[in-house]
Amino acid sequence: MEKKLLTHEIPVGVVGLGLMGSSIVAALLVAGHPVKAIAPVQSDLLNIHDRIKSQLLLCKDAGLISDEAHTYLNRLDISDDYTQLAPCALVLECVIEDPEIKKAVYLKITRVVGSDTVLASNTSAIPISQLQQFVERPERFLGIHWAEPAFMTRFLEITCGQQTDPDLANRIYRLAHHWGKEPTLLRKDIRGFITNRLMYAVYREIFSMLNKGTATAEDLDKSFRYDAGSWMTLMGVFRRMDYLGLDDFKTAFERIFPRLDNSTDVPPVMEEIVRRDGRGIHNGTGLYPYKEGEALKWDRAFSQFSSEIHELATRYSADAIAEKLK
Amino acid sequence: MNDHLSSMEEVLLTGDHLSVYGLAVCLLQAGHKVQVKSADPVTSGKQIIRCWEELPDEGNSAGLDDLRVVSSWQIQSSPALAIILSPEDLAIKQSHIAELEELLSAGAVIGVNTESFALSELQANAAHPERILGMNWVEPAHSTLFLELIRNETTREDMTDRVAELARQYWYKDPYVIRSDYGIRMPLLAALVREAFHLIENGYASVEDIDRACRNDAGYYLTFAGNLRYMDLMGTNAYGMVMKELNPELGTESSVPESFIKLVGEGRTGMAAGKGFYAYESGEKAKWEKLLREFSVEIKDLFERYPFPVHRKTPQFSDKG
Numbered sequence: 110m111e112k113k114l115l116t117h118e119i120p121v122g123v124v125g126l127g128l129m130g131s132s133i134v135a136a137l138l139v140a141g142h143p144v145k146a147i148a149p150v151q152s153d154l155l156n157i158h159d160r161i162k163s164q165l166l167l168c169k170d171a172g173l174i175s176d177e178a179h180t181y182l183n184r185l186d187i188s189d190d191y192t193q194l195a196p197c198a199l200v201l202e203c204v205i206e207d208p209e210i211k212k213a214v215y216l217k218i219t220r221v222v223g224s225d226t227v228l229a230s231n232t233s234a235i236p237i238s239q240l241q242q243f244v245e246r247p248e249r250f251l252g253i254h255w256a257e258p259a260f261m262t263r264f265l266e267i268t269c270g271q272q273t274d275p276d277l278a279n280r281i282y283r284l285a286h287h288w289g290k291e292p293t294l295l296r297k298d299i300r301g302f303i304t305n306r307l308m309y310a311v312y313r314e315i316f317s318m319l320n321k322g323t324a325t326a327e328d329l330d331k332s333f334r335y336d337a338g339s340w341m342t343l344m345g346v347f348r349r350m351d352y353l354g355l356d357d358f359k360t361a362f363e364r365i366f367p368r369l370d371n372s373t374d375v376p377p378v379m380e381e382i383v384r385r386d387g388r389g390i391h392n393g394t395g396l397y398p399y400k401e402g403e404a405l406k407w408d409r410a411f412s413q414f415s416s417e418i419h420e421l422a423t424r425y426s427a428d429a430i431a432e433k434l435k
Numbered sequence: 436m437n438d439h440l441s442s443m444e445e446v447l448l449t450g451d452h453l454s455v456y457g458l459a460v461c462l463l464q465a466g467h468k469v470q471v472k473s474a475d476p477v478t479s480g481k482q483i484i485r486c487w488e489e490l491p492d493e494g495n496s497a498g499l500d501d502l503r504v505v506s507s508w509q510i511q512s513s514p515a516l517a518i519i520l521s522p523e524d525l526a527i528k529q530s531h532i533a534e535l536e537e538l539l540s541a542g543a544v545i546g547v548n549t550e551s552f553a554l555s556e557l558q559a560n561a562a563h564p565e566r567i568l569g570m571n572w573v574e575p576a577h578s579t580l581f582l583e584l585i586r587n588e589t590t591r592e593d594m595t596d597r598v599a600e601l602a603r604q605y606w607y608k609d610p611y612v613i614r615s616d617y618g619i620r621m622p623l624l625a626a627l628v629r630e631a632f633h634l635i636e637n638g639y640a641s642v643e644d645i646d647r648a649c650r651n652d653a654g655y656y657l658t659f660a661g662n663l664r665y666m667d668l669m670g671t672n673a674y675g676m677v678m679k680e681l682n683p684e685l686g687t688e689s690s691v692p693e694s695f696i697k698l699v700g701e702g703r704t705g706m707a708a709g710k711g712f713y714a715y716e717s718g719e720k721a722k723w724e725k726l727l728r729e730f731s732v733e734i735k736d737l738f739e740r741y742p743f744p745v746h747r748k749t750p751q752f753s754d755k756g
Contacts, residue, residue: 128670206676234677256652257669264651293647299639301681304648308662309681310630311623312674315662324619328611330661332620335581335609336573338657339738343730345646346628351711352723353453353574355695355704357523357550358628362691364551365625373683375675383675389667396663396671407742411668414659414741421733422655427647434722 116141116287117184122193122200122222124214126153129231129257130203135164136260138181139174140288145186145193149204149214157187168260171416173289191217199281201253203231211235212243219245227277229253233305237270237298248274251281252295254302258412261419263426265290266302291427307346316378317370326396342418343425440601442515443544444468447508449531450521451475452548456482457576458520459502463487464577465605468501472508480504486577489728510538516598518570519547528557536562544594546570546584550621554587565591568598571618578731580738582610585618632695633686642712658734659741 120143123134130146130153137144138161146161148154165178174181186193194200200218204210211230218228228250230240241247252268265285269278278294285292295302301309311333318324324332340349350358375383378396387394390404399407423429445468448459455471460483462469473479480502487499503509517539519531528547535545545567547557558564569585582602586595595612602608613619634640640648656665666674698711705711706720739745 206673234680256655262651262655264648264655266648291647291651293640293644295639295644297639299634299637300684301677303634303640303644304652305677305681306630306634306685307627307645307648308653309678310626310685311662312666312678313682313685314623314626318619318622323615324611324613326663328613329619329623330663331609331611332581332583332661333623334657334661335579335738336620337624337653338659338661339573339579339581339731339734340727341649341657342654342734343650343727345649346624346631347642347646347712350628351705351713351715352727353705354707355699355711359691359695359699360523361551361621362625362628362695365622366629366691367689369622369626369629369689371687375678375682379671379675379678383672387671389669389671391670394671395667397667399667407668410742411656411659414737415655417737417741418655418658421737422650425730430726433726434719 114284114287116284117143119143119199119284120145120197122147122197122218124149124191124194124200124202124218125204125231126157126187127203127205129255129259131157131160132164132257132259133201133203133231133255134185135161135168135258136255136288138165138185139168139260143184143186145197146188147191147194148187148189149217151189154187154189158182161185164258164260167258167412167416171261171419173260173419192221194218195221195223197222197226199227199229199284201229201231206232206234208235208239208243211240215240215243225249227251227281229281231255234301236300237268237273239270241270241272247272249277251278252298252302253281253285254304256304258415261415263289263291263422264304265292266295266304267292268295268298268302270298313372314370316376317372319378320376342422343430440597440604443597443601445470445512445514445516447472447514447517447535447538448520449473449517449535450519450527450548451479452520452522454572454574454576455479455520456486457574457578458518458572459483460486460490461577461606463499463501464490464607465601466501467605469503470508470514471502471504473504473506476504476506486575486728490577491732508538513540513543514538515540515543516601517543517545519545520572521548523550523552525552525556528552529560532557532561532567542566544568544598546598548572549585550618553616554585555589555616558587558589564589566594568595569613569618570598571620575728575731577607578728578735580607580609581620582606582608583618583620584610584612585616586612586614587616629688630686632692633688636692636694658737664742 121137122145124147126148134146168174237252241250244250251273254266256262256264282294315329389395390407393399449472517535521527549569554569558567568590571583573579573581599610602610631645703710709715
């Protein structure tokens with residue numbers, strides 16, 4: 110793989126075509142790969158072609174692609190037939206976070222692909238070391254964790270399990286640069302990886318404050334959004350602390366760390382939402398109330414925003430910032 | 436303008452925190468008369484003017500004539516609002532409060548920034564504890580919507596309400612009021628940093644990895660939605676399912692890591708010192724400041740339009756009528 114990579118010569122499979130899966134399909138198409146998209150659940154096939162097409166149109170609007178959407182769609186095969194995956198050099202699994210279901214999916218994949226085909230999971234919750242136990246030749250298994258919408262963000266976490274071949278991880282890391290990502294390679298596996306752990310630590314504190322009545326949901330959202338949301342596209346948290354000065358943070362953290370919430374339970378309000386299958390704006394049951402038709406408004410606004418923040422973030426990419434600081 | 440707000444036409448600003456400059460500009464834009472007390476008035480004055488001159492033209496209708504930067508207070512009228520923006524040090528904050536209480540009438544409000552000290556600690560030695568409230572900002576304070584107001588049982592509610600109303604109407608802020616002894620902003624950030632330290636100390640990630648994760652994941656949505664709203668957008672129940680497995684494994688350290696204490700102990704206190712978590716070349720801090728100010732103008736534009744457009748006309752405080 111030392112020679113120049115030609116993504117259109119590397120077919121990639123995606124298994125699981127929900128919100129994340131379809132967005133990853135679009136990201137890979139935009140990167141130039143031929144994509145074999147497999148729907149393990151029949152309902153995933155519903156409107157899938159239109160969904161991916163509309164994502165490609167968003168990419169077109171955002172200036173991410175130069176050719177027309179159909180040029181990319183011509184490189185896409187959608188099916189519920191796993192044998193379609195046979196030519197793939199890499200297969201990404203994006204099915205629900207259930208180890209048993211993932212195990213069954215891996216078996217179906219490994220039956221049809223070559224023994225050197227790389228297998229990856231988009232899991233954000235299950236350790237890679239655990240999932241790779243389910244795969245024949247576990248050294249070819251790793252985590253490739255995307256952020257939604259996958260075709261817009263620079264985010265990608267590549268995670269090695271205990272048995273993952275480090276050379277293979279390096280190869281995927283290099284390939285990911287051809288996907289317009291600023292990937293992070295985690296050589297040591299931990300549940301939730303980096304970004305989820307950071308945010309779930311914040312969620313734990315948020316739910317503790319909600320529970321105690323210290324603040325309302327609106328206050329808590331305003332607080333983090335107006336603070337971190339006003340600089341996090343430009344600076345990570347350590348850069349921000351360097352910027353503001355570490356003395357004050359040392360004093361504050363020494364006093365605040367002992368007061369932070371350490372609970373291990375799922376917050377009651379979240380338990381209730383899980384019990385009611387609350388999918389937020391998607392079925393009107395979530396942390397905020399939603400009126401009829403409101404979901405569509407949020408969805409549209411977020412798509413538009415994603416396109417704009419992508420444009421802004423590109424102008425403040427790691428390379429662009431280095432250039433500005435010269 | 437409402438009469439009960441007009442008494443706050445003149446604002447005193449003190450404490451030599453980095454955010455003083457932006458806050459001075461924020462208050463001037465709103466039409467206040469602003470007196471800034473600084474240990475180094477010449478440098479502070481230059482910094483404020485530089486912030487001011489970088490404003491888009493539309494913001495420049497008010498003048499710098501209403502600004503005075505002094506080394507000792509020059510009180511002629513009777514200011515009804517003073518704001519302290521000082522380092523995180525209880526004694527320093529208390530001395531600012533004591534100094535202001537000498538100058539101000541009993542009905543004047545004193546807002547003080549505090550990330551970790553209880554409001555009651557700040558009120559403890561005050562002659563009029565009921566007029567002291569917590570006021571926390573986000574740098575640069577003239578282009579961010581953030582304002583955290585903290586009031587406890589001692590603080591007069593009408594005073595808090597007046598400040599919140601001023602902030603909403605004239606300062607281009609969307610404040611929230613916490614009825615407690617402590618604010619919520621720093622604990623939320625501290626929770627994130629504690630987990631980041633946990634990952635670094637256990638060899639899972641580097642400082643660079645953490646920062647890349649912040650920028651490239653949360654950096655793509657936090658401007659649009661806070662955490663709870665974001666869960667609703669992505670599908671709330673999935674977060675509940677992940678919490679079941681993940682919450683028991685999150686860091687629970689009650690102290691900051693030795694490596695961080697050592698860093699600060701060695702004088703590696705950030706950009707101003709030329710080194711912190713990262714190393715900086717000479718002059719790099721000024722470049723970061725400029726970069727942040729440029730970026731802030733752009734991100735402010737997104738805040739105005741998303742999730743849904745908000746018309747935040749900021750009428751001039753001095754346009755009486």
